[in-house]
Amino acid sequence: MADPMKIRATLQGDVADVRVLMSHPMETGQRKDSSGNVVPLHFIQTITAQLNGKTVFEATTTQAISRNPVFAFKVKGAKAGDKLSITWEDNKGDKRTDEITLGS
Amino acid sequence: MDFKRRSVLRGAGAAGAIVAAAAAGLVKPSAALAAPFNKAAHEAKNTADAMKALGVASPAESKDIVIKAPDIAENGAVVPIEIESKIPNTESIAVFIDKNPFPFVGSFDVSKSGVPFVAIRVKVGESSPVRVVAMAGGKAYTTAKEVKVTIGGCGG
Numbered sequence: 001m002a003d004p005m006k007i008r009a010t011l012q013g014d015v016a017d018v019r020v021l022m023s024h025p026m027e028t029g030q031r032k033d034s035s036g037n038v039v040p041l042h043f044i045q046t047i048t049a050q051l052n053g054k055t056v057f058e059a060t061t062t063q064a065i066s067r068n069p070v071f072a073f074k075v076k077g078a079k080a081g082d083k084l085s086i087t088w089e090d091n092k093g094d095k096r097t098d099e100i101t102l103g104s
Numbered sequence: 105m106d107f108k109r110r111s112v113l114r115g116a117g118a119a120g121a122i123v124a125a126a127a128a129g130l131v132k133p134s135a136a137l138a139a140p141f142n143k144a145a146h147e148a149k150n151t152a153d154a155m156k157a158l159g160v161a162s163p164a165e166s167k168d169i170v171i172k173a174p175d176i177a178e179n180g181a182v183v184p185i186e187i188e189s190k191i192p193n194t195e196s197i198a199v200f201i202d203k204n205p206f207p208f209v210g211s212f213d214v215s216k217s218g219v220p221f222v223a224i225r226v227k228v229g230e231s232s233p234v235r236v237v238a239m240a241g242g243k244a245y246t247t248a249k250e251v252k253v254t255i256g257g258c259g260g
């Protein structure tokens with residue numbers, strides 16, 4: 001299991017400004033390790049954000065996203081006390097979900 | 105005591121599986137650009153092929169998509185870009201970097217969040233236009249911004 005995400009959200013009116021930092025190597029499949037072997041592809045494929053259990057943001061990503069990806073997006077119709085959960089899944093089937101409560 | 109702990113873990117695992125199944129079921133065909141993972145687009149070696157795999161046909165140039173990216177990126181491994189679409193009813197945003205070995209960076213379904221904004225950090229292999237395609241009302245719009253890279257972000 002990967003390290004926890006860092007999720008930060010600030011409310012501006014009813015719009016939540018969400019920033020999330022994920023801990024992931026995001027290997028491109030192009031890099032070679034010290035002994036000259038190609039490091040295999042390893043990257044986050046899908047990201048889903050849910051507000052109170054309802055999907056509000058979905059993304060598919062590739063290895064062109066930087067290591068330890070940082071994403072920011074905005075969600076309309078959010079209010080303090082809402083639960084925001086973010087899930088990612090990588091190409092090796094590893095996944096992680098973290099949840100925060102808005103306005104706390 | 106230990107037994108209890110096990111059963112709690114098992115319960116949590118089962119709940120997780122249900123959530124995953126629900127999420128999979130909720131993916132509608134209208135979210136064509138976004139999830140599920142698009143293997144063809146991912147493996148396309150040029151932007152045109154990647155767009156085709158995503159079902160984007162002849163996007164129109166538009167000035168209503170705003171890309172905020174550095175003109176010159178010192179480190180191609182981490183290039184911050186911000187995308188905002190001012191086109192009404194923008195459903196999804198897809199990002200391509202023309203000269204990367206695999207240009208498709210990702211697509212973001214913003215139809216349910218209500219705000220067509222996304223910020224990401226990307227790898228840029230060599231100086232290249234960063235191309236953004238926004239889908240709105242079944243039409244595709246595009247714009248691009250050149251980013252110069254002094255140290256490449258792929259390989260190493």
